[in-house]
Amino acid sequence: MALAADGLQVAPTRVERIPAAYWVVGALLLIMPLLANDFVLFQVFGWTFIMGLIALSLMFLAGYGGMVSLIQMTVAGVAGYMTAILGSSGVEQISLGLPWYVYIPAAIAIATLFGTLVGALAVRTEGIYTIMITLAIGSAFYYFAKQNYGIFNGYTGFNLVVPPDLFGVDWRQPIAFYYLTLGCAVLGYLAVLYVARAPFGLALQGVRDNPRRMAALGFNVTAHRILAYSLASVLAAVGGILLVWQNAQISPGTVGIPVVIDVLVIAVVGGLRHPIGPFIGALIYVLLRTFTPDVLAAFGQSGERYKLLIGLGFLLVVFFSPDGVLGLWERWRARRRRDPLKGAAQ
């Protein structure tokens, strides 16, 4: 993450403390346009960063707040729909055609408001109830978008939703789009890292571990949880706007229940402990989605069966490593660090 370096140059010791792996990954990501072709840049990496960003918002809620919310994809979808409705699209009778400096903040604000309201409802109950409630609200939104032609243009949705031509750059060009999504993903990643160490994030983790004690200490547990939903909604909203730009269209299928569950799969497979997890999960997911149909076809199977693979992979991860790929990695490192003779960590 090269941007991490730029932002922290105030204190040289902190720059030195950034692990070498960050420099390598950051440099690789920056020069990626030299190494990869347009398809990989736009379809694989662009999609990875977008899904990673949306899954990151889930990871923030689940990892730091202890609230597994399935609403994040719907929040992203609301932002995407607002981009199409307030901005311009192929459906001219509905789209308002406002300028970009109005519709982008408005889309983020409306999606955040939506996410906060859902959060306010969801935090009234705890634990697995949150999954039930957010899933119910998310699928209600899907059916509503599919049914409603006045605002959401029903089953067809909106097409030709493209990013504005800012600074004379066509942001849907693969290289420009790559850097746009990379920038948003890195900003989101750093924001989550920062919030996790800020007083609010620490209090949120306290609420996750022991809400009663935090309440006794004078923290407003409900307010912390709702604010966590708001912050997560901003991340998801940015992801949603990028997603609608990448596909150039949005329809109820974008926020359908399978996608809602995919976001959860990404976050869980990547790992809910650290903000890098969702991006790893998203990369695995996108690679599977993009390339398994071809691999399966090569084996004479129908390419449609990638869902089965994703489902089975998810089951395996949940069974054997509840912390996802990150958990596997940490376990492997712990084993390598162990002294073969003494058995204890060095």
Add this chain to the structure above:
Amino acid sequence: MESFVRRHPVWAAIIAAVLAVFLWLVFAPWSDGMEDLFGRKRIFLNAVFSGITLGALYFLVASGFTLIFGLMRNVNLAHGSLYLLGGYLGFEVAEATGWWLFSFLVVFIAIAALGIVLQWVVFRRMEGQDLRQTLVTIGLSVVLADLMLWIWGGGSYTILTPEWLSGPMELPIVTGFRSNGQAVFLKYPTVRIVILIAAIVLGLAMWLALNRTRIGMLIRAGVDDREMLAASGVRIQLVFAGVFAFGAGLAGVAGIVGGTFQSLFPGEDTRFLLASLVVVIVGGMGSIPGAALGAAIIGLAEQIGLVYAPTYSVVFTFLIMALVLAFRPQGLLGGGR
């Protein structure tokens, strides 16, 4: 009931008033002014009856869901997949044997067996880890959905109504009057009435079994405190497996019912999962009477909404859920857990 009236006299009066108006709307012939305002009475009655029969179907699906949840704290998000699988299996059996009722038996046993396998092989290993169990059920629903898409394809299936149930039936409810003053009675498909009655009977039977039998006593005790129940010598794993099997089998049977008066296609699994979730959230988690009440409310809201505000009907369902969550998070009939 009595204690509720004594504790909340205002609410009881409001509920009684709403019920009275509703019953009057159903049974009294409408005047011309009302028909101008609300449309034809026949349309309203049809919406009400579709709502109640849909509610009966929702109850079949949701009661298993809520029973499993109440006892095992397992949010079975694969419940909708069990519904759809049951429907497909029922279609195959009914096609092969031509025997509609027989398919209920086969499907109940098959899906219940699947439920036992799931509970015994998967969920028993992660008892007490609610989140992990839920994640597993999500994974299962993805896998099952794709397997079913593989086997049965994306087409839509409808299970044929047996002859002795097909055709309409005249109900003793007046929809209007002919010009010669003769009353017109509501006609409604027989099969739906039979399903409605069957769901009511089943609901009553479940309530009786839970409240009047030994096994029901064990289940209620398990809902309240499963550690204590296990400590007092009950083989709680058997109770768990039994309840999971029953709930799963019920979802499978509901699949046949749904396949008979609607149709089966990929995506129905999530629709019924959503319905069970909303019903259980509205009615109260883990409560059978709550599931019945929630199912009736949601079924009615969906169908009446579909008739009077076609593009906003989902919003009614959602609003009801949001209101319940805002004012009574444990559900209408949920205990204060």
